[in-house]
Amino acid sequence: PAIARRCLDAGAFVAIVHPDWYGLTPEDADSIPGAHAVEIYNYGSDLENDRGYGWTLADNLHARGRRVGVIAADDAHLHYRDCFGGWIMVKAEHNEPEPLLAALHAGHYYASQGPVIHDVSIGADTLEINCSPARAIMALGRGSRSECELGEGLTRATLPLELLRPGGYVRVVVADAQGRRAWTNPVWW
Numbered sequence: 001p002a003i004a005r006r007c008l009d010a011g012a013f014v015a016i017v018h019p020d021w022y023g024l025t026p027e028d029a030d031s032i033p034g035a036h037a038v039e040i041y042n043y044g045s046d047l048e049n050d051r052g053y054g055w056t057l058a059d060n061l062h063a064r065g066r067r068v069g070v071i072a073a074d075d076a077h078l079h080y081r082d083c084f085g086g087w088i089m090v091k092a093e094h095n096e097p098e099p100l101l102a103a104l105h106a107g108h109y110y111a112s113q114g115p116v117i118h119d120v121s122i123g124a125d126t127l128e129i130n131c132s133p134a135r136a137i138m139a140l141g142r143g144s145r146s147e148c149e150l151g152e153g154l155t156r157a158t159l160p161l162e163l164l165r166p167g168g169y170v171r172v173v174v175a176d177a178q179g180r181r182a183w184t185n186p187v188w189w
Contacts, residue, residue, distance in 0.1 A: 001031040008034040013104040015071050018042040020051040026060045036104070040111060040183060041072035043085025052086075062169055062186055063142050069185040070171075072111035086113050089182075113180035120172055120184060127159045129172055131182070136175040142167025152177070165189055 007014050015037040016029055029035065038058040046052025058070055072086035088111050092103035103109060110117050116132040127139050127147075137157035138148045141164035149157040164170045169186040 004032045004035065011101070013037070013101060015039050016054075016057070016068075017073075018045045018052070018075065019054040019057040021045040021049065024057055026057065026064065029057060029061055029066075035068060037069040037071045037185075039073060040070040041086045041113065041181075042075050043073070043113075044075035044077060044082040046085070047080070047082055059142075062171075063167075065168070067186070067188060069107050069109070070111050070183055071109075072113065072183070086111070088112070089116070107185050110182060110184045112182035114178070115174045115176045115180055115182035117172065117174055117182050117184060120187075122161070122170075122187060125161055127161055127164075127170060127172070129157050129159070129174065131155060131174045133176065134174045135177050136173075138173040138175070139164060139170050140173060141165075141170050 004014050014035045016032060016035050017039045019038060038054050040054040040058050042052045061068055071088050074083045074085045076083035088109045090100055090103050091108040092099040115134060118130040121128045129137050131137065133153045133155055135152060136148060136150050137154055138146060139159045140146045145164050145167045147159040147163065169188045171186040172184040174182045
C-alpha cells in the first residue's frame with residue numbers, strides 16, 4: 001500500500017495485479033483505495049498455474065460500489081512462451097506517454113485476449129455493441145444479472161438493459177470462436 005500511494009501521488013496509473021495468483025481479498029484491495037483498475041486477466045499466471053483471472057475480486061469491488069476499471073496483461077517474463085496473451089486497447093489522441101496516461105486515467109480503454117470492441121453505445125433501454133466476429137456478446141451487471149446474444153460470427157448485438165439497471169452498472173464481454181475474450185470497464189448508471 002505504501003508503494004501504491006507513492007505511485008498514485010506521482011500521477012501513475014495503478015492497478016491491483018493478478019489478484020487470483022496472490023489470493024487477494026476485497027480487504028486487501030481496500031488497502032489500496034486509490035487503485036484505478038484490477039487486473040482481470042494475466043496470461044502468464046493463466047499458463048503457469050491457472051490463476052490468471054481476477055473477475056471475482058473486481059466484481060466484488062464493483063458490487064460494493066468501488067469504481068475501478070479492468071485490465072489484462074501478458075506479464076511476460078519470457079521464461080516460456082508467455083507473451084501476447086492479454087493486453088489493453090487504449091483510445092488516446094497519440095501513441096505517446098502523456099496522452100496514453102490521460103486516456104488510462106479517463107477509463108478510455110478495454111482489456112482483451114484478442115477480440116476487438118469497436119463501439120459500445122448505451123441508449124435509454126438498450127446497449128448496442130459492435131465488435132470483431134464473436135460467438136457470444138454479453139452484458140453483465142451485479143450478481144447474476146446478464147443479457148447475452150449467442151451465434152456464429154456475430155459482429156453486433158443490441159441487448160436490453162431492464163434487468164441490468166437495478167444493479168448499478170453494466171460491463172460488456174465479447175467471446176470469439178477460440179474462446180478468447182475482450183472486457184470493457186463497467187459503465188455506472
